[in-house]
Amino acid sequence: MQSDTAEKNEATAAATQTQGAAPQRDKTKGEVLLDVQHLSKSFVAATSFFGKPTSFVQAVDDVSFQIHRGEAFGLVGESGCGKTTIGKMLVGLLKPTSGRIIFEGQDVTDLDPKERRKYCRDIQLIFQDPYASLNPRMTVSQIVSEPIITNNILPADQVDARVDELLDRVGIRPELKNRYPHEFSGGQRQRVGIARALAVNPKLIVCDEPVSALDVSIQAQVLNLLEDLRDDMGLTYLFIAHGLNVVKHISDRVGVMYLGKLMEIAPKNELYHNPLCPYTQALLSAIPSPDPHLSRKRIILKGDVPSPIDPPAGCRFASRCFAKVGACEVEHPDLVEVLPNHWCACHRYANVKPEDITKLARQIQYEAARPTYGMGGSDANADPISSDPDTPAEAKAKGEVLPKSK
């Protein structure tokens, strides 16, 4: 009975929270929950004989972004671009080399262990690999109750009821709580991981590729669960992924990373319909299409990602960019707001009038796109961006205005 009322209270609290932030699902203009300022992290790559570091891997380089309360912020980029490092710094598993992390207006970058504990509760992490993230020697009930007990969230006699409630919430029958992780499937294990993260009533959850280890049918279930949880509990997500389709499903805004730098930040539909940074354009054109009749053009990148040990002096992407100009090899462009709410780090858009930017972006894309083999032939889709996130009608229903295309 007691837990029932507690649940209701919590639900109402969560409801008021979301109401204030997002009356019509426009989560881009709420209160700033997390403010990341000029965050950098470098790892020592080699040391001299006496242990003095001689070279560094610049994993994250001067990254700034904000996440609003109730929002799902997607972070995409290829392997090794620093997405996970950012996530680990936010939850305190890694210490930033420089920069600040400001959570709810408080600087949490250098907290002493005692204060950190309180902040620990507010930011939780969901791991990529559900097979490695659960201790094989603890039962599910022990795994989920541990954060509650460690942080003294509930008196001992209420912990059991809370564990049942959490497991029920993520879709695991509470009868199974005395089983061990190896008795569950990958999707169920990931649900247990989610329940553990929820156990401390966090405000922000960093999802570090939470579905990339699951097969596609299970991916959808887990993503839907995460969406439901956000709506019900007023959660905010930082959603790290390398699959654009996954990010498209869950995010409100998306940031694109390349080699430790943020290249572009925009609301989801804006980014998918109107990618500005050439890297984003190439990334989007790489989304496979399930329709074999759809012949399309793709932007094919040449070469490899440069080594992060000695990143190029200019734009990080310049060595593979199909649209580079002289300035690109000299200096990395700043991330600037080239269109309203649409930030991009690219020299090509410097000194271009806002109304011409979309046109220029299209032009860059079409010049680089090459036809690929499909069965379509004559009615080949000229648009290299084959993936359609939302139809214009759908986007309109959500209160977004799509940029004019074609």
Added chain:
Amino acid sequence: MAEATADTVKPTAEKGESIWDDVWYSLSHNVTAMVSLGFIALVALLAILSAIFPQILPYDPYAQDLSQSFAAPSAAHWFGCDQQGRDIFSRVIVGGQVSLTVGLLSVSISLVVGVTLGAIAGYKGGKVDTVIMRCMDVLLAVPSILLAITFMAALGKGIDKAVVAIGLVSIPEYARIVRSQILSVKENDYVSAARVIGDSDAKIIFRHVLPNVAPSIIVRATLGISSAILDAAALGFLGLGVQPPQAEWGDMLGRGRNYIFQAPHAMIYPGLAITLTVLAFNLLGDGIRDAVDPKSRRR
């Protein structure tokens, strides 16, 4: 027994049942482990009883009867007699007192110290790791018997000192095993998860890391009991550990070896006592390892 089986049809569904009930359930259904446990209990019981009530022994283990020197096993002397005509059966039973104590105590010493040092070194890393492991390397560089002799020279003679010396010299082995295992276990996401939740280092080590290192520690510790018994015999041979005429398996084995062709039984029976005890500890260790691992636990 029937009641127990009925209760444990769904051992995990019962509320309030501790993990140790599950472990015991699995262990008690492992025939090999239970036979081993029975054998160890028998040897230990005989050793304890013979210490309290020496009259249960068929002969006084220290009484010499030179007319029976090297007597072959017979109905009167089940395991035969040794050089001085002492009854080997009585001596094997009494020898268990010293051998089991030496084996268990010295392994406990190296287990506690070695696991603690290895866990700290492996988990903390960096300078702490370097300091601890270089000290262990220094200990490993010297042959263990030589090192034990050095310790005994400092501590003095006696079986109690031998236990400490043997315990100390095998610390590095445990520390190395634990450290290397922890280096791999601590990279698992569930350790990161515990840190994100806000667990203290001690809690992470004891709750998340060490239980996953346990299998290799259990196997090493059960093997360690045999080498501790043999090391104690070697020290006794050098006049540092067990002093004659004290009955002790390793010592009896060493002395019997001189007469292997004339009277093999003087060596065979103490040897069998060591072998079977060690085998029993190993098999029991295997059973415990399986029982504490949720994946291989019997249900």
